[in-house]
Amino acid sequence: MTERKFTAADDGFHFDQMDDDWWATETAWFSFHHPERRLGGWFYTMARPNIGIVSGGAWVWDDTACLPWEVPFSSNYTALPIPKDQDLTDIRLPTGTTIRMLEPCMSYALGYDDSGRNLFSADLRFDGVMSPEPLTAAGSTFGSAHHFDQFGRVHGHIILLGERIDIDCFGMRDRTWGRRPENRPRRAGYITGMADADTGFLAVTNIEGDVETAAYGFLRRDGRTVSLAEGTRTGTRDPATGHMSSIEMRLTDQEGRKLVARGEPVSKIVINRHTFIDINSLVRWDCGSDGIAWGEEQDMWPMHHFERMMRANRKGG
Template sequence: MSTSFAPRDDDFHFAEMGDRWWMTETSWFSFCNPEHKLGGWLYTMARPNIGTVAGGAWVWDDTAHLPWEILYNANYTALRLPRDQDLSDIRLPTGVAIRAVERTRVYDLGFEDEPHCRMALRFEGLMEPRPLRKAGSPFGGASHFDQFGRVTGEVRLGDRVVPIDCLAMRDRSWGPRPEHRPKKSAYVTGIASPRDAFLAVTRHEGEREVIAYGFLIRDGEAADLVSGTREVERDPATGWVTRISITGEDALGRRLEAEGTRLSGLIINRHSFIDSNGLIAWSINGHEGHGEDQDMWPIHDWAAMRRAARGRTA
């Protein structure tokens, strides 16, 4: 597991990942237009040892949450991974394009699927990429980095043009990622300004949901979260999170108090688990912002929860 992110880490890490077929490298960028309750992702998942790349793009608002009904959905499973390009300057068969303008900080992003969707975006980091440094997280032994940034540009959906000027998260990972890996967890982000933001990744301990790792940026200073919990309210008809509360404390003894309300969302079926992802309006220690709540469940656990809510056990 890497604990520092260097300029060369914008490239693929294929030579470091051994020969197991499930060794995986990912690149994820999020963006949003909260005024339109619109959220979006560009996601890439490469498996070099079997020569495939998966992922694509999603754009949604509050008019639909199912992937086949949202504004745009392209989620490929196994396209051929290009071998003549590196991740720092690449155009993938999924439609995603990434170019590192200033390594570790500034990236030009594109997506093309004419006539349905076209994106031209720029991500500019507002902090240094922050490595996962705590054992016991849902990411296991993989190298993993998170970075808040400003995303600007536009998304074209047919004839509709949506301007993007937001604060959002990206992450990168490389290492082992078998398909049966996920347990019930959440990946929660919130940012009000470059000086006030948080990331909380949770795990379940019985009925309690505790923060496994994350960080708090308060008054411009970042420190790891050392404790905390996530509590949610769910829509009884759908099961998705409607309200969320994150409380915690960081290594400097500072408190995190965040209250969130869902603006919109979508459900993504990702091999053996689902991600019920919400675009969230936050109050973060009294500062208004936005972010996401990725509510991740093994499929059988989600099915059991929903059947119980309907009064059925099988």
């Protein structure tokens, strides 16, 4: 797959690069968390220019619940109009999310307004601690779409159910544009962890039967980001819920640097996204000599695959 750099032009929409395919799609995602409160959060935007709609919104969860109608905040719109005469460099979306580019490719002001319900608002800033890293494997769940990932420091505050909560963490953002049909999903994982500005990892996995291997990702150590050469995800699942209860990542980058990270999911939210579900966990990682990291595990399942597993669990095998 041809590697390309993320440039200032990529902070905006890429609608002029897309053909007239119904499934032409562009996304922008930012994450944040508060480890002591076991609280995680997302802003997610998905635009489909050829049918004129934008979907997504914001989610905030903790260890009290995992269903979207029980967590502290969940707002997932499906078909609102794309704002005219605005770009992702400075946009107020009808989903409630605002994004303003402060420094090309690196820094963004993020906000959220829940339209007068007074349940959740946000005033945050994302500052990249590394350059955006391009997708290098067409065999991952992102296929041949343009895709970039970037760790950054997220700081500022949110107001959740009337309470102000200060945020200062290392979060992830990604950007994707290309073809994304709703019937495409397959089982996959998107796993992140970051101990400090110079130390972290990303692995995007493919799953064949009981074998889960890294299709794409990187290790960041001593401030240097190197693509993965290989990796695996293993762990245990709670048979009653199907959710991961422990995770182990074994990763090797293209310079031979290795990482073993053992993760404990501390809270989660189950997000229903058309034909698949994303069981998204906030995870505390023990990375050995690399220290304690925090990040996420997105455990993605086509719905009929997850149903099949749970039906087998209820039958006892």
